[in-house]
Amino acid sequence: METLKINGVQKQFSAGLPQTLTELLKHLNINEATVVAEIGGEIIARQNFAQTELSTGQVIELIRFVGGG
């Protein structure tokens, strides 16, 4: 089973991994324009989301702005 660790949670993809970061965000119903992503601790620039291919076992952080002081 292919897996990704997303925001600390192991997610299983029985039908196969989304190919790219953009496809993963679509799969999760997350608006790409509002998030910033890290894969394995490396920041991925938003303009590269569509070209960033995913592989099983990767650790992904998806982060966005919230209210704060």
Add this chain to the structure above:
Amino acid sequence: MDKLVIADRKFDSRLLIGTGKFASCEIMAEAIARSGTEIVTVALRRVDIENENDDMLSAIDRSKYLLLPNTSGARDAEEAVRLSKLARAATGINWVKLEVTPDPYYLLPDPVETLKAAEVLIKDNFIVLPYINADPILAKKLEDAGTATVMPLASPIGSNQGIKVRAALEIIIEQANIPVVVDAGLGLPSHAADAMEMGADAVLVNTAIATASDPPAMAEAFKLAVEAGRAAYKSGPPAAGRKASASSPLTGFLRDE
């Protein structure tokens, strides 16, 4: 004009607004508008991938307000640097409100890790606005390291206690060659006016506005207080004395003596 200048950028407003704890994005947006602010702080958190949540950023008009991401949640320099880089990747903005708060109870900033993070971030071309305890030596070291401001607390974050560190804050203001933004603990407009009368260059307010019954009205009250406090400071307030000093002439009473 009496402008606030941070890192060569000029601002008319001396009130910075935090965006936490508002009941809705609409109330937040209205409070921001009524406050007259030009700088709003935001935080970064993991997306909740199970429950799609709203993007609060769409409620902030970025052509009107400078977004100032904070590093809240960072417990050491390394985490603060990581959050700063994520914020820059998200916004393209290299301004950051540096907060390193390892203690979850009083949320007091760690001076050693804050200075360490500031040095790393400045080397990486960030404009750094560090949240600090009211420590004049630390403020000086941060200024020497190249921070754009110092942001000493008035009292613990969200405590609404007003200025509890007056003597130290006075020294910071006296010695600073960069703007001093009093951040945290200002619970009433009078507290904000107090800080401005002391000579603070600006204040940052969040909880006192966001958790008021009518946040937009409170935002406006803070706006007026900050303006009044600044005007009073610029007018050179006279010193306080122990004895009375008559405001009316003491001569010419209707009695013979």
